[in-house]
Amino acid sequence: MAPHPTNDVVSDSESTLPNAAPNPDKDLKSAHSPASSSNSTRSIENGPHLPTNAPGDAADGQNATEDGAGGAQAEAQAQDGQPQRSKLKIALIMLSLCIAVLLVALDITIVTTALPTIAEQFHSASGYTWVGSAYLIANSAATPIWGKVSDIFGRKPILLVTNAIFFVGSLLAAVSVNMNMLIAARVIQGIGGGGLIVLVNICISDLFAMRERGAYFGIIGGVWALASSMGPIVGGALTQNVSWRWCFYINLPFDGLAFIIILLALDLHTPKTPLLEGLKAVDWLGSLTMVAGTIMVLLGLEFGGVTFPWNSATVICLIVFGVLTIALFFFVEQRLAPYPLMPLDLFFKRSNMAALGVCFFHAFVFISGSYFLPLYFQAVLGATPILSGVYLLPTALSLSFFSAFTGVFIRKTGQYLPCIWFGLTFMLAGFGSFIDLGPHSSWAKIIIFQIIAGIGVGPNFQSPLIALQSLVPKRDIATATATFGFIRNLGSAISIVVGSVIFQNQIASQGPLLVSSLGPETASAFSAGSAGANVGLINTLPAPQKEVARRAFADSLNPPSAFPLPNPKSAQNHVKFEPQR
Incomplete structure (x- = not known):
């Protein structure tokens, strides 16, 4: 078998996915074995098309049919000694994984519409951005570690541990008595959430053949997209009608249900690694x-x-x-x-870097919109917390549909490059259009821009991950998936941090205008870090002052909305996949 080239690109034939089923027992055992570092394993790079064992698959690389894909998976499972899973069992496993993803994604944006209320209750305008940033920073930092630890101790035990950590963090957040306690609880949530999301993707990689993963990743991507977009709606409804604390209480029963299903239904191989040896291998x-x-x-x-x-x-x-x-x-x-945390070879191949680059830019742009559009709706359009979430429905529905459709497309055709290019193009168009939003934008414009953005965001929740997994040896799939999750979370965290800094600096530059129009006392409520926490004050102002405040927020929010604009274009310019013919 030929060694992998240093600067590889994905050719038209190489970007068609095989149907070979994974063998998690063997892969998990080799993941932390010294011998694995020198053994080459079969990946999509090593030939134009791999044998699929699927009836009806032609030797010349024609795409497998859906039935053939299922047959290949069942046959490969039988040969590798994997358990034969019924449709009910697969449905239960996917239900538990979807619940885990839903909760992790929901907690990224559920607080966006609750933050003004939280900041007001705790009298801490300075903690406004930290409630979101702390979760994402911890999420980013923890992700690669969980992936490697699961190689050593097995997917199921570590998935249960991260589930429990997320549960504890949610409970502490719900009963927080001050802003510092809430931020600390969000850090704990982020540590658990980072493990949950990466292990869900790794488990799907272990459970299903490469071609089959497209459909299941499509489901996971759709759930992630829907939860991220619905977070502001749920958060607004709970904050307005019950209490902001229920943004965290709501996690507890669902998290407990996912824990029980994973404990009873997930049957992936668990290595019998002694605790001391496992800790030494970390x-x-x-x-x-x-x-x-x-x-x-x-x-x-x-x-x-x-x-x-x-x-x-x-x-x-x-x-x-x-x-x-x-x-x-x-x-x-x-x-x-x-036993490195990340396989550095991952960063020396152009196609791998392209997949990770798309992942970063996608997360950066999507989270920016999810975080700052609700603020635009509340501050500029005067929406209540729940309405600001409802106004995000065009994004939520369009991206969820296209995320699920992308999974079906990849499963049917084995092609992921068209999905990546399609998504980047529409993401650029949709988020670029947000620059045109002002204090008096029409609803037709707001809805159309969101739909275009959602169409662009949906396909790239899973397409870059499938591309990356098809490009690395099987022994590196878990660490590559963890690295992908780290890059995605890092992009999300940087997006919120940098976007918040830009917004706060821009609103600070509006200070002289606000002081002259609103008076020093009222203007101080909209200064820098206090601005996002006091958007409710705008609706109490007289009409002329209200117009000044809304225009100041609209002008200040334009840079965060526009800031991600170059990124999709940059991603397009740097994706060096060869086009499919």
């Missing part, structure tokens, strides 16, 4: 440097220009030492770690 130095570097960089971006000036020692030290620590992480992975 890349502790790599984990420490990766977590520390990520947190320092994100904190530096969070503080810059708002809490501290950009040229302050605090901000400069956080960013500089964060970058140096991340560089140290790569040195540790390359030279010191016997």
Whole structure:
């Protein structure tokens, strides 16, 4: 078998997915075995089309039919000694995984419409952005670690552990007595949520053949998209009609149900790794440097220009030492770690980097819209928390449909590149259009722009992941999936942090106008970090002052809306997949 080239691209034939079923027992055993580092395993890179064992598959690489794909999976399961799962069991497993994804995604955006109420109750305008940022920063930092730990101790035990951590974090958030406790609880939630989302994707990779994964990833992508978009609606409804605390209480029964189903139904192989040996196999130095570097960089971006000036020692030290620590992480992975947290070969192949680049830009753009559009609806259009969520329905419905449709398309055709290009094009058009939103934009414009954006966001929830998994050896699928999750969460966290900094700096620049029109006392409520927490005050102002405040918010929100605009185009310019013919 020929070695993998250093600068590979995906040809038209290579980007057609095979139907070979995975063997999680063998893959899990080899994932932390020293011998695995030198053994080459079969991947889609190694030939134009892999044998699929599916009846009706032609030797010349024609796409398998749906029935053939199912037959190949069943046959391969029987040959590899995997359990034969009934449709009911698969449905139960997918239900539990979908619940886990729903809760993790919901908690990214469910607080967006509740934040003004939370900040007002705890008298902490400065904690406004931290409630969201803390969750995503912890989520990002924890993701790669959980993927590697699951290689050592097995998917099911670690999935249950992360489920329990998320449960505890949700409970603590629901009973928080001050802003500091709530932020700490969100960190715990993020640690558990980072493990849940990456392990869901890894479990699907272990359960289903490559061609079959498209449909199941499509389901997961649809759930993620729908939950992220519905979060503001649910959060607004609970905040307005019950209490913001129910944004977190609502997780508990569903999380418990998912835990029970996973415990009883999920039957993936669990290695009998002794605890001490397993702990020794964890890349502790790599984990420490990766977590520390990520947190320092994100904190530096969070503080810059708002809490501290950009040229302050605090901000400069956080960013500089964060970058140096991340560089140290790569040195540790390359030279010191016997079982690296991330396979660095992943970053030396152009097609892999293209898939990860699409992942980053997709997360950056989508979360920016999910976070700042509800603020636009409340501050500029005067919507209540629940209505600001309802106004996001065009995005939620369009992206959920196209995410699910993409999964079906990939399953039927085995082609993922058309989905990636299609999504990037519409994402650029949709989010680029948001620049045109002002204080008096028509509803037709708002709805059409959201639908276009949703059409673009939907296909790329799972297409880049399928592309990445098809490009790496089987032994690296778990760590590659964890890396993908890390990049996605990092893009989300950076989007919120940088978008918040831009918004707060822009609203601060409106200070003289607000002081002259509203008076110093009222204007101070809309200064920098206080602005997002006091949007409800706008509707209490007299009409002339209300117009000034709304225009100030509209002008200040335009940069965060426009900030992601270059990113989809940049992603298109840097995706070096060869076009399919």
